[in-house]
């Protein structure tokens with residue numbers, strides 16, 4: 001008989017995380033329509049405190065847009081709460097078809113396919129691609145999201161990781177691979193933890209040279225970049241050079257759900273073989289109606305994008321003046337490296353407890369150890385005053401309490 005103490009085992013696993021300072025504590029937020037980015041924080045001891053959210057992915061505030069909320073309400077009233085099945089077995093609703101049409105148009109592709117989330121879309125699409133193509137080799141950026149890594153892994157194909165955004169390294173790996181092997185380059189446009197953007201055009205040039213497919217995660221870019229919110233590839237006129245564009249409704253579009261778009265042949269194959277697409281209940285009508293309203297609104301409205309751009313630019317300008325050492329990238333994401341897990345948690349505890357500023361610490365394995373950071377996002381909904389207040393508090397903390405001192409002392 002085994003005498004394993006399962007309970008003690010799991011408690012030990014969690015206490016290891018606590019010792020390293022990277023135990024995740026969820027902050028319970030009550031977002032209120034009309035108040036975002038301000039929200040009510042329900043603390044562990046039952047208090048309610050007003051806070052400003054500085055780490056939301058609802059970049060444009062679309063989760064609270066009246067058109068989106070109305071679409072969600074109308075769809076639920078009209079078609080009910082759930083889709084009633086998997087896509088193949090009674091769960092393909094008119095809402096799925098409409099969203100997929102809208103996405104084809106957004107990315108100027110032949111076909112689109114909706115998944116339960118962006119994570120599932122990456123996992124399903126990449127694992128299926130690499131499994132179907134015999135002897136497929138995937139070339140993956142070293143900072144790719146966990147969902148891409150997981151998809152590539154589960155295909156059990158050969159994988160080469162190239163140094164983040166390093167074109168020379170990517171080309172070297174491609175040139176060393178067997179000429180006739182099918183190849184896929186998997187990368188992101190906006191890297192959400194560093195805030196930098198991939199050299200998409202150059203990667204496409206390399207892909208052409210070695211006849212590789214291109215798979216681009218535009219999760220942090222759809223809705224925000226490009227004249228119609230088609231992402232960075234749209235902004236740079238490169239959508240037609242990407243074989244598969246992947247995105248989410250969960251970030252700038254303000255809801256949840258993921259998708260891919262591409263040639264009809266590829267999308268049909270993934271639709272037909274991807275386990276994570278086939279064997280799960282499809283998204284409810286309300287979510288899709290909201291997504292459709294959000295996507296369509298952002299195809300024509302520039303208001304939200306312009307406000308967000310203005311806010312991000314102002315935040316970077318103030319950080320620059322305050323000499324806050326943020327990571328300088330071209331995107332809307334502003335990371336501030338603290339460099340130590342415990343210190344990072346300490347800083348965010350002070351920010352929320354003393355100043356009502358909510359930023360979640362970003363620790364390993366989301367980012368490498370020693371690069372623990374605050375990841376700040378100025379949304380379209382923040383005001384000039386919100387941004388000034390955040391900067392003042394951070395500047396004071398940086399100057400007077402030496403946020404870095406914790407890191408160097410640790």
Ligand SMILES: *Cc1c(COP(=O)(O)O)cnc(C)c1O
Nearest residue numbers: 117118119145192219248250258
């Ligand atoms: C958030 C994220 C995903 C997953 O999208 P969800 O819709 O939240 O599941 C995929 N890729 C990247 C780069 C992400 O940051």
